[in-house]
Amino acid sequence: MRSRARAAALALLLAAGPALTGCVSALVGPAPEETSSPAVASPSPANSPAASPSPPVVAGTVTARDFSFEPADFTAGPGAVVTVTNTGTTAHTLTAQDGTFDTGPVAPGATATVTAPGQPGAYAYLCSFHHFMRGILTVS
Template sequence: MRPPTRLARAGGALLLAAGLSGCLSAYIGPAPDENTPTAPPSAQPGPATAAPTGPAAVTVTIGNFQFQPANFTVRPGGTVTVVNTDAVEHTLTAQDRTFGTAPIAPGATATVTAPAQRGPYSYQCTFHHFMRGILTVA
């Protein structure tokens, strides 16, 4: 036979549980009546997908070893046209290499498609690393 202290502990736990039950009902309200029909919860709409805010196409000009504009916004999948007005080749290449142009000869034009994922993308010229900018997909 076990000592009575174990029964006292078990009884104390039951009293504690009963006490918590009473405390919780004060916060969540009384239990529903079995005979009262309950309505199903209303359907909550899912998160809305924001419409694109950036333009569908942007033109970036390279001149004097600078991107103009260096920072710009385009919608997901939008077109970026890059015009090289410098006397040397340049590229417009994402730092993580997710997008980019081939070398663009002086006087030539290239296009690149913006990523589908929204957010900022740092880019640079692979020949001249000091030439940098941020393409924001929105």
């Protein structure tokens, strides 16, 4: 039933135009609850062998297509780089609700990157312009 309400809200938005985007978030409800796993203790530097910095791991691409993220829910390793591509017709962001990552505005046809948090857990995100565009980045 909730899926139908979201689909109806999205259809209303597309029919009514961008002037109503601020109102639609009130129709779809609050953001998904964010959860994170407890911090994992790491070995002390005295007990760890010296490690050279490794290049960031690329996790993949999330596409902002009109008014949705594809995929909306995805998994990345700690510190992995996620590319965000905007194939839509208006600017979007991919912004963590807890502020841990944010692409800033990504113009139509442009790309940006974010780095996955270092701590495992589930990080809810949204488009700061279109609050009904939501997803979850799972770091594991």
